[in-house]
Amino acid sequence: MDVRQFKDKVFQAGREAGLEEMEIYAVSSKDLSIRVFQKEVDDYTLSVGQGVGFRARFAGKIGYAYAETLDEDSVYMLVEGAKANAQIIDSEDEIVFFAGAEDYPTVKAYNPELEQVTPEAKIEYAKELEKEAFAADERVSLVNWAAVGYREVEAYIANTLGLEQSFSRNGAYTYVSALVKENEQVKSGGRSRYSNSWADFNARELAKEAVGEAASLLNADTVKSxxxxxxxxxxxxxxxxxxxxxxxxxxxxxxxxxxxxxxxxxxxxxxxxxxxxxxxxxxxxxxxxxxxxxxxxxxxxxxxxxxxxxxxxxxxxxxxxxxxxxxxxxxxxxxxxxxxxxxxxxxxxxxxxxxxxxxxxxxxxxxxxxxxxxxxxxxxxxxxxxxxxxxxxxxxxxxxxxxxxxxxxxxxxxxxxxxxxxxxxxxxxxxxxxxxxxxxxxxxxxxxxxx
Amino acid sequence: MLSERIVTDVLLAALSTGGDFAEIFMEDTYNTSISMIDGKVEQGVNGRDYGVGIRIYQGFRSVYAYTNNTSRENLMKVALEAAAALAGSRQVQSIVLNRMCVEKFNPVRLEPQRVGQKEKVEVMKRAHNAAANFHEQISQVAITYLDVDQSVFIANSEGLMVDDRRIRTRLGINAVASKGNEKQSAFRGPGRHMGFELYEQIDVEEIARDAAQSAVTMVNADYAPSGKYPVIIDNEFGGVIFHEACGHGLEATSVAKGASVFAGKLGQKVASEIVTAVDDGSIPNAWGSQNIDDEGFKTRRNVLIENGILKGYMIDRLNGRRMGMEPTGNSRRQSYKYAPTSRMTNTFICAGESTKEEIIANTEYALFARRMGGGSVNPATGEFNFAVAEGYIVRNGKIEKPVRGATLIGKGSDVLLKIDMVGSNLATGQGMCGSLSGSIPADVGQPTIRVTEMTVGGRKEAE
Structure with missing residues (x-):
């Protein structure tokens, strides 16, 4: 069921079980990660996930529970779990729930254009990373990482004092790592980047930096203590x-x-x-x-x-x-x-x-x-x-x-x-x-x- | 968990675009974690992790997708979305599932789900009291209690259908000693693949006092001298040296891609001839054991190095394809959120001939690392580093004084060749190992060993 609906059910069941203030913190996410190895897509992982954290006051103390399925079993498990945990708490810390504020700042962290970048474009990018890394120096023996990923997350919080807020954020990340070999010596160099603007992902630049670093470390030696x-x-x-x-x-x-x-x-x-x-x-x-x-x-x-x-x-x-x-x-x-x-x-x-x-x-x-x-x-x-x-x-x-x-x-x-x-x-x-x-x-x- | 009908339909959907192998991994896990600071329970969390991971291979390509929604409709949708990442025409037309029964060699007597939170808290209080009352310099004690009850169901397009249940229990004890402005902490974390009966088998108080002793010793210790000199590494958690410096390089994940210093070296001498090392996921009730691995293969004892000669790797199904070798029962993952890959289970250097006393008595000058902290390694180069949690200087065959703040760095391949004494006191310690497929429980272990020379990093000039 939908998280708002689920929240109502949990709060209802919690009241029946004698819980006082209650709060739901829910996260839903969408992920795609791609790794290329020797010109092939070596790993492609996609996921749609969700989860709900629940905390509640019982007899003055706070108990926690969480679940990943929003079903009736989870409603029961959250309420009973939080209640059992509230009963073992010794800490005298005073926990306050927040009723919500009049004003919240405006924050921009979701870029709808980024979501539009197709999986094919991401695969192309990862392939290019690998290719550019090999092209950057003839001593590159292996590109052990050429990866790109996308993640979008929505956080939702609501409690029985009337607080209810949600916020979405997205971003993409990339990582390249290469091994440079000369004689019997191997050095590795890597670069990563995170941004929510696809224009920031320049495969050639990143690969060059990673390889350049690996090559610059060849013939390294220690120094005097x-x-x-x-x-x-x-x-x-x-x-x-x-x-x-x-x-x-x-x-x-x-x-x-x-x-x-x-x-x-x-x-x-x-x-x-x-x-x-x-x-x-x-x-x-x-x-x-x-x-x-x-x-x-x-x-x-x-x-x-x-x-x-x-x-x-x-x-x-x-x-x-x-x-x-x-x-x-x-x-x-x-x-x-x-x-x-x-x-x-x-x-x-x-x-x-x-x-x-x-x-x-x-x-x-x-x-x-x-x-x-x-x-x-x-x-x-x-x-x-x-x-x-x-x-x-x-x-x-x-x-x-x-x-x-x-x-x-x-x-x-x-x-x-x-x-x-x-x-x-x-x-x-x-x-x-x-x-x-x-x-x-x-x-x-x-x-x-x-x- | 899922009906055979749904399993077959989802696997076939996953193979609709030319995949040659598909797998379903379903998990329903109940966790408890409780934390106590200074004798007071601060937090308790009960959780339920639940979801399905679907994996497809096409040659060496691998696609993975996971979801929390296990309705037939959604699983079909996810399988088709994952399949869309591959391009080709159907190769597998039908699947006949065979339910496989696995011998359960990790008996559990007291299921943690049936033990009340208050009994769990009692164990924590015992640990707290033992550590807190050990010495006046103990300024804080933090205890964490953990239990995990994981039910898994694995099915694949070769017809495998199997389930397993893994119950693990662990106590974490962190003691902090203070002197003036200085603080030092020490950690012990006994755990097993078993239920609440763990606490009948281990002496919680003694382990807690050992942690407290370690913290007190270190807060009163001088800094370790830096430089290159011999190092004696004690048994039990000292095995983290082998885990980090060599174990990761023997995982097919690194070997298959040639990104390991041990790639292509089977049959060659990689260690001193007194070194034999094993990975064994089939030790009853050990922390890193399980009846089957996370691809459904039976776990087993794998000899990695025998008398200094490289004998084998730890191999999962996909990397086995790449290497043309059979899987070894080492495929593991943190949860359904991770595609499995080759990982360690219980990994240790086998017992040798010397006693610990002999090793120390025969050493003119060395760092004696009684307890290791954690560490990490770059498998491509074998360069590792790890922290010494409790160290001593050995001089003229005797332990002279405690020292703190030391770090050991080096290359796994060098260190293996420089081991010149191996003790007879093999013991294991528990850790959580983080890598590609997430964080998983793993035992490390060894007897006391001596390394002729290592780089010791510290804050003081060499003596």
Missing amino acids: GEYRVLLRYDVVRTFLATFASVFSAEAVQKGLSLLAGKLGEQIASPLVTLIDDPLLENGAASTPFDGEGVPTRTKDVIAAGELKTYLHNLKTAKKDGVESTGNASRASFKSTVGISPTNFYIKPGELGYEELVRELGSGLIIISVQGAHSGANPVSGDFSLGAYGYLVEDGKIARPVDQITIAGNFFQLLQDVEAIGSDLEFGGPGMGGNVGAPSLIVTKLAVAGN
């Missing part, structure tokens, strides 16, 4: 920001899991750093007029010129701190409980182009990739130690490629150590922790382990 001044490329900065985004969450702060506790109004970063959360960004991959609790969203500086301005709040953490929600309640999916996440979350770009940054670095290392951020970084302490590769820079010029090194340091120190910011801001696309964007940065020093 020690401290280096480092240029972190935009995508590496993005990885750091995504990995440590939770430290800005008021939930982490209140639970003692963020070292930013008690630091509001303090200088926690170099004055060059401004960190923005902008849910209203036009065509942003995480743009939305309302958050996971139905609260209207707004743009804010989280760090302004180095000063910590605010944590990210949902209704629960805001109530605890006696502030307004920042509209950052998140539902990682309809299966998830309400958490906190940034939206379009980015470091404000500076003036310097990438080449200028390399000159500015003078001597040091450029890091273009880090590995193992999910295991080698600790968001609680800020410590990280990650596999990395990139280039050695001498006299403002790239001297040679570098691999088999690790970089280690601390995220909070890194924020303080920013010495220059590039103009090359780029977003990474939708992810569980919002859509993170960053320009390239120079930092004073990181510990590098090599030889």
